[in-house]
Amino acid sequence: MPEPAHSAQPLSATDTRPPCLASIEAVTAGDRVTVVCRGELDVGAERLQPELYDLLETSSMGVDLDLAGVGFCDCAGLNVLLDLRQEALDQGKTVTIASCGPALRRLLDLTGARELFRAEGAERRPEAPDTVPAAPEQGVDVDEELRLEVAQLRRAMRTRPSIDVARGIVMASFGLSSEDAWTVLVTASQNTNTKLHHLAEGLMGAVHGEPVAKEVRQQMAWAVAKVRETPSTPFA
Known part of the structure; x- marks a missing residue:
């Protein structure tokens, strides 16, 4: 079921931002x-x-x-x-x-x-007949920006396998559901200020005997304890 709509609150006396x-x-x-x-x-x-x-x-x-x-x-x-x-x-x-x-x-x-x-x-949809590509503005290297953005996207997609493997490790190690294992990874990532894919690679290394940082171990244990205290809520 859809969650309730979110809308901006009225402006307060100290908030001068335009309304949403x-x-x-x-x-x-x-x-x-x-x-x-x-x-x-x-x-x-x-x-x-x-x-x-x-x-x-x-x-x-x-x-x-x-x-x-x-x-x-x-x-x-x-x-x-x-x-x-x-x-x-x-x-x-x-x-x-x-x-x-x-x-x-x-x-x-x-x-x-x-x-x-x-x-x-995703397949590219045909453009409408009256659509005319716009010329880029002078002084803006649009091609370079797009190349950078696409490279970032591809790099992000390459990190998915390690993150998914790490989620499986957490599920197997602590007997957690997929959703709870994801919560543990995200929580430990945030609390240790570690990129999620770096944390995932560290957990994969631990399977082969490589040490895991003490702070990461502590935050993982804390996160596991928290999800066990809180019953899982089914997705809408």
Whole structure:
């Protein structure tokens, strides 16, 4: 079942940021979270960032964005999406755009960002007959930016096998479910300020007798104890 829609709170006396004109709903299915967004993504969309990051954190593979209900998006709104994608890459996950309206599609095409949110292996859809590729702005090396972004995405996807193996190790070692094992890995990663794929590689090395840092062992033990105290909640 969809989770309740998130919307911005009224401005407080000390908060002078523009209001958010969009709302989000989330549905968890397996390893990914689908986020449905409606409204307008402009400078006020930064208010959605904490909730988007929280939803990304609860997924093991990443977030799929349904933006068909977004009627307007400017560069500030796009930056929120790009920041979410970068955070996902840092966690070894992906962010895809499952659907979007013409306004956002046009912005993605103009900025060359459309490919960055395409699911791996997804087929390229034919462009509309009246779509004309936009020329890049003077002084902006769009090709170099895209190459860098694609390289980061490929690197993130290469880390998935080690993370999945580490999750299996935690499941087998402590008798945990897949979801609880994922929570343990993420918690230990955050509490030790260690990239998730680095932590995973360390656990894989431990299977072959390599030592695991004391701080990592302590945080893993603490995280295992916490998930055992908290009953698992089935996904909606």
